[in-house]
Amino acid sequence: MNECVDVIVTYNRKNLLKENIGALREQTFPRHDILIIDNASTDDTKEMVQSIEDDRIIYVNTGSNLGGAGGFSFGIEEAIRRGYKYAWIMDDDSIPERGALQSLIQKAKALKDDFSFIAGLVYWTDGKLFDMNLPNYTCKSKHEANYELIRDYKLLPIKTCSFVGCFVNIEVAKSTSLPVADFFIYGDDIEYTTRLQKIKPAYLDLDCSIVHKAPSNAGSDVALADKNRIERFYLQARNGVYIARENHTMPKTIKLTLGKIRRIILFAPDNKVKRIITVLKGFWAGMFFHPNIKMPVLDENGKNE
Numbered sequence: 428m429n430e431c432v433d434v435i436v437t438y439n440r441k442n443l444l445k446e447n448i449g450a451l452r453e454q455t456f457p458r459h460d461i462l463i464i465d466n467a468s469t470d471d472t473k474e475m476v477q478s479i480e481d482d483r484i485i486y487v488n489t490g491s492n493l494g495g496a497g498g499f500s501f502g503i504e505e506a507i508r509r510g511y512k513y514a515w516i517m518d519d520d521s522i523p524e525r526g527a528l529q530s531l532i533q534k535a536k537a538l539k540d541d542f543s544f545i546a547g548l549v550y551w552t553d554g555k556l557f558d559m560n561l562p563n564y565t566c567k568s569k570h571e572a573n574y575e576l577i578r579d580y581k582l583l584p585i586k587t588c589s590f591v592g593c594f595v596n597i598e599v600a601k602s603t604s605l606p607v608a609d610f611f612i613y614g615d616d617i618e619y620t621t622r623l624q625k626i627k628p629a630y631l632d633l634d635c636s637i638v639h640k641a642p643s644n645a646g647s648d649v650a651l652a653d654k655n656r657i658e659r660f661y662l663q664a665r666n667g668v669y670i671a672r673e674n675h676t677m678p679k680t681i682k683l684t685l686g687k688i689r690r691i692i693l694f695a696p697d698n699k700v701k702r703i704i705t706v707l708k709g710f711w712a713g714m715f716f717h718p719n720i721k722m723p724v725l726d727e728n729g730k731n732e
Contacts (some may be wrong), residue, residue, distance in 0.1 A: 429483070430512040431459040431532065434505070436498030437519035438466040441475045443640060444519040452481060456529040459515070460485060464502040466492045494611035499590055499619075500721070504605055507597055507723045514595045521591050522638040523547070530634040531594045537580050538630075543599040543623035546588035547635030551644040559646040560639060562588040562631050563617075581633040586624050590616040592637040599626050601723055607666075609718035612659060613647065614666035621674065649706060650690040654698050661709040668713025684710055 433451050437444045444463070451461050461484045463476050476486045489501050499516060506514040513535065515528060531545055549560035562585040576582045593616065603626060606619040623629065645651060649660040664684070671680035684706060691702045 428510070429458045429460050431456075431528070432485075432506050432509070432511045432514055433459055433461045433528075434464060434499070434502035434514050434516040435462065435519055435521075436464045436466065436495055436502060436516075437468065437472060438492060438498070439468045439470045439472070440519050441468065441470050441472045444472060445475055445479075446640075447517070447519050447521060448476070448479060448484070450522045450525075451528075452479075452483075453525055454523070454528045455526050456532050459483065459528060460511075462487065462502060462505060462509075464489060464498050464505070466494070466498050493608060495590070496606055496610035496612060496615035497608040499615060500606040500608040503595065503600060504721075504723055506595075507601060512597055514597055514600070515592065516590050516595060517592050517637070518590065518639075520640040521549075522640060523592060524636045524638070527592070527635045527637060530632055534580055534582060534630070534632050534634075535594070535596070538582075540596060540598070541627060542630060543596055543627040544588065544620055544629050545582075545594040545635075546585060546629070546631045547592040547594075547637050548631070548633065549589065549591050549637050549639050552638060552640055553644070555644065557591075557639045557641070557644055559641075559644075560589040560591045562586070564631075576630070577633075582630040583633060585629050585631045587617050587620040588629070588631070591639050592635070593620065594632075595623070596627065599623055602626060604720045604722050607718045607720065610666045611662055613663040614670055618666070618670050618673070621670075648690070649687055649702055650693075650695045654701075657698060657702055657705055660702070661705050661712070664706050664709025665713040665716055668710055669716045669718065672713070 463486045465472050465488045467490055527547055534545055546562050549557040551557045564585050573584055603622050606615045671677045687706055688703055691699055695702055
């Protein structure tokens with residue numbers, strides 16, 4: 428078994444997944460396994476994966492659609508259970524450049540594993556940075572920046588990142604709860620990486636690049652989302668309020684919510700009332716939302732069972 432595993436969550440996107448697997452198999456760092464977490468796809472994803480001859484590929488079907496949040500929670504727990512040292516997690520539409528994993532491994536060794544996670548630079552298909560996948564930085568002034576890390580290792584301290592290419596130190600992941608599966612979608616990456624970064628520092632690797640083949644680079648904007656996708660923003664609002672409650676940032680979240688409503692009024696092309704009601708319902712639900720929090724199962728010696 429290799430010490431690093433790529434954790435890929437997929438659902439009914441076998442063509443993108445095939446491209447993702449191809450990019451992972453072509454990484455210049457060869458000693459890694461590829462763990463496919465399939466949220467019970469119905470488009471012959473299993474058959475496609477099993478047709479690829481590569482002993483590094485592991486296929487696991489969750490049995491039902493757990494959403495992105497549930498899939499990542501399932502996948503990280505599986506990586507812990509199988510005894511890996513690092514988990515490189517991403518969606519099925521993530522296409523890492525050939526040297527991405529090599530860079531992450533080198534940075535992990537340079538840091539002597541004194542990190543919780545390392546993110547990469549995420550681009551859209553047009554070569555521009557993907558707005559929704561930009562990390563949050565810890566440096567509020569030039570005095571807080573570690574210029575030696577930037578100069579010597581091209582590492583920038585950060586606070587959170589998305590799950591598009593998040594390289595997780597499993598030893599740190601063992602000491603906190605798994606991503607919140609009950610989120611289903613939205614906010615699971617921010618909530619989880621916030622917790623990880625409180626345990627050990629986190630970094631952005633400026634030498635690691637990933638292309639995110641999402642439909643657009645518009646981000647998750649309830650004001651501009653397609654009318655058929657409005658309902659999912661209920662989860663975005665609910666999960667955001669829960670995160671704010673846990674991190675004592677409710678004033679900021681109230682301000683952001685009012686900003687969303689203002690954007691809907693000014694810029695939404697249709698269904699303005701429905702969009703506003705969705706946001707408000709999600710906000711209210713978040714005040715009383717108590718998701719199931721699950722810890723990785725360890726034995727009495729702190730090892731995987």
